[in-house]
Amino acid sequence: MARKPFHFFRSAAPPDPTPPAEEEDNYLEDYFFDEPGAMPGTLSIEADAPPPTIILIDYQPDQATRRILETPEECGPYLSSPSVSWIDVQGIGDEDVMRRLGQVFHLHPIVLEDIVNVPQRPKVEDHDDYMVLITRMVTPKENEHGFYTEQVSFVLGQHFLLTVQEEPERDCFDMVRQRIRTSRGIIRRYGPDYLAYALLDAIIDGFYPVLEDYGERIEELEDAVVTRPSRAILEEVHQVRRELLALRRAIWPQRDAINAMIRDPSPLLSEEVRIYLRDCYDHAIQVLDMVETYRELAASLMDVYLSSVGNKMNEIMKILTIISTIFIPLTFIVGIYGMNFDPDTSPWNMPELEWYWGYPACWAVMLTVAGSLFFFFWRKGWFKSTTSLDPLETER
Structure with a gap:
């Protein structure tokens, strides 16, 4: 058979490489299953394949x-x-x-x-x-x-x-x-068995760039759920968990398949290629470990999110409590002077109502009480935020 040098060329009608405008990502798609009672060997091809x-x-x-x-x-x-x-x-x-x-x-x-x-x-x-x-x-x-x-x-x-x-x-x-x-x-x-190993190794190594992107996304989400927890962040955490689950569904049985190729003897696989497959199996184990680690981190982000939301709510309740605590004595003082007592009936019926400096004195007492409470809460550290991280503390 005549042979020609290695060269590349395009076919007369190549497929359109442009994906559909609206492509839905279904990372949790189930494996294919036949219709009940279908004849074995039936081919089911999607219309847009x-x-x-x-x-x-x-x-x-x-x-x-x-x-x-x-x-x-x-x-x-x-x-x-x-x-x-x-x-x-x-x-x-x-x-x-x-x-x-x-x-x-x-x-x-x-x-x-x-x-x-x-x-x-x-x-x-x-x-x-x-x-x-x-x-x-x-x-x-x-x-x-x-x-x-x-x-x-x-x-x-x-x-x-x-x-x-x-x-x-x-x-x-x-x-x-x-x-x-x-x-x-x-x-x-080498023969086609080594070619199969090379292609399989390329498939396994193709998981690493994807996992690198998820590592960066999880780091960004860790900061986001602490500093600015929101519903959008929560939805992104759920999306990351779904995608990592799809990666796990892909690599877990793939690891078992490579192990079977190494373990079970076959005349189509030479002993030397089996040694190379061991390295491919190690890469699959590493990928699976990374997927499991990222899945655990993504799951822990849910706990961090709930803690951040709880801390934010506690911060709001603390501010409201401080404001209420400061105004409670002021409301008490105003409530007393708002009562209709007559000092002419008895000297004990609020004689302060006839003081020349009574109104400024009342304001001075209220400001003194409010300032004292504000200073007391400040010394206790109740005005410090508990929902944001100090960059210097984060570096330490």
């Missing part, structure tokens, strides 16, 4: 070729070639193409159903001639918080690797493609 584009990267130690295949049947000659063939299917929006693809690769209908009916729980299955790995890939959003998530399916054979991506707009495989194109590292000297 992008059509598939089949990209072939075929390489050997000394050369590599990339081309876009027009039909699934063009993949057939590469399944048993001595070179490593990476068939990357981007998009699942054509049922006929996906069924023909399953026929070319001799995929069991249940396997094809797991690949097409998304989302599935990450898992690994070892069949006679191929191994199936279902994963979840996350990529951070460019100009806002949050992330995109999609399913990526692997079908590993003796001389090929089939990957099926749910969305064609984005992935985290560019570094792997660059290594193949430039023959950097050892990827060209």
